[in-house]
Amino acid sequence: MRERVIRFGKGVSLVGILTDAELGGRADSPGIVLVNSGILHRVGACRLHVHLARALAERGFSTLRFDFSGIGDSPVRRDDLAFEESAVLEIQEAMNTLGRSTDLKTFVLIGLCSGADMAFKAAQVDARVVGLGLLDPWVYRTPRYYWTRYGARLTSASAWASSFRSRFLANRSREPGLIAEADEGEELDLPTYVREFPPKRQAAAELKCLMERDLRLCCVFSGGQSDYYxxxxxxxALFRGAGVQGRLNEIFQPEADHIFTNLDEQQKLLAALLAWTSSEFDSKMAPLSSPEARQAG
Incomplete structure (x- = not known):
């Protein structure tokens, strides 16, 4: 397997790893760009991007994973662009570079969390994107979500009793002197990351535009997204009106956490993404090495 460290982008400032397709690839297959999330660099959460890039190479897909500006080995930008703007530009630069290196004309973007958000934004402005693999993307609660979460409790006498006891104990804990340490903890002002979803109507309209381009979509949701999914x-069901039928592959891994730390769950994720890319984009197939062999790299 051939992997190359490359520098690209404006000022040749971005650093990435290009993994060449083992079978030489096909001119009509898309290149795949793996998009980082948050402050993670190009290896991805729990080395997910390393495993995925190498497995995709075995299936005949060339892949580029890279560091956004200011993360990993890529220096900070010299302009004042917001991350949402610079990330889209850098994803496009990654597609340009992968295209020049492989003669590929179309691309699939795969990202987790904020990486999924940035991949979606890039797809809106660049018609070369023919597929999106979104891991824990934005999603919105539905009536069935609330029933799944609360329905059984509403009809359970034991659940009502447990709720009463919890509220009673919580109220008692607020009485002075019962838990002296609580007041000290409340004074801490720790920074937190809050991910903002776009308004549901906006998300639906943007998704509909992508579906009208016949873009293919794979959404994987973990148990770590349980506040919304x-x-x-x-x-x-939520976006039926956006035309996702026949274009969406939706997968739920309730036992996985948000960054797929469990190796069994990560292998399920890899298998799902490999099956989706192969079935949707018809690359040459290659026998997969064992999961153990891929993890060893």
Missing amino acids: NHAGQFG
Whole structure:
């Protein structure tokens, strides 16, 4: 397997790893760009991007994973662009570079969390994107979400009793002197990251535009997204009016956490993404090495 460190982009400032397709690839197959999330660099959460890039190479897909400006080995930008703007530009620069290196004309973007958000934004402005693999993307609660989460409790006498006891103990804990340490903790002002979803109507309109381009979509939801997603098919039902039917592959891994730390869950994720890319984009197939062999790299 051939992997190359490359520098690209404006000022040749971005650093990435290009993994060449083992079978030489096909001119009509898309290149794949793996988009980082948050402050993670190009290896991805729990080395997910390393494993995925190498597995995709075995299937005949050339892949580029890279560091956004100011993360990993890529220096900070010299302009004042917001991250949402610079990330889209840098994803496009990654597609340009992968295209020049492989003669590929179309691309699939795969990202987790904020990486999924940036991949979606890039797809809106660049018609070369023919597929999106979104891991824990934005999603919105539905009536069935609330029933799945609360329905059984509403009809359970033991659940009502447990709720009463919890509220009673919580009220007692607020009495002075019961938990002296609590007041000290409340004084801490720790920074937190808050991910903002776009308004649902805006998300639906933007998704509809992509579906009208016949873009192919794979959405994988983990148990770590349970505040917004808790049953298989929720995303498809939510955005049925956007035309996702026949273009969406929706997967629910309730036992996985948000960054897929469990190796069994990560292998399920890899298998799902490999099956989707191969079925949707018809690359040459290659026998996969064992999961153990891929993890060793």
